[in-house]
Amino acid sequence: GAVVSQHPSWVICKSGTSVKIECRSLDFQATTMFWYRQFPKQSLMLMATSNEGSKATYEQGVEKDKFLINHASLTLSTLTVTSAHPEDSSFYICSARSLAGAYTDTQYFGPGTRLTVL
């Protein structure tokens, strides 16, 4: 149980284009999903908290107009990197918290999406 998927697993795009990444909780419902960015050999940095049916909450320094987040259902959140540039190249990972069970603070991570902007 508690499986999170991401699509695509990797993407290469040209500078100036937009890329959409999907995060799905496959066997549980999640009102809250989180989006992280991880540069090589570094830790995970929280970008934003995605809440089903409401606006995402962005961490300080993260441009909300560049990283658009939509959480349209209890099992799907999307991150769109708009007008991507080479410095946006990174490993993007989502996580989700389950609504049910004794512990709703546990986060389950997706497999990540490696974005390369040329």
Add this chain to the structure above:
Amino acid sequence: GENVEQHPSTLSVQEGDSAVIKCTYSDSASNYFPWYKQELGKRPQLIIDIRSNVGEKKDQRIAVTLNKTAKHFSLHITETQPEDSAVYFCAASIKAAGNKLTFGGGTRVLVKP
């Protein structure tokens, strides 16, 4: 905001020996402390977690201890095996702050056969 420090950044141990990773946190309101193992290019995998109402938790070769007074927690891996080689991250979160995880910088563990 919360700040989590993790030490050491790299750790090399002989197979069969123990490995210990330590983390400190800054916000006394933190109440959930998970540990994740991440292999290269893969997702972080939850290996053990502890909540602020207990001081120690064990799962086979892995144990975590929490000292709320000193605001630090540690991961202990006994009888290390080559497959334990990975990057380990500690994290802390506050329920009242939406359970957002703040991660430590990570520890690269190498178990030498």
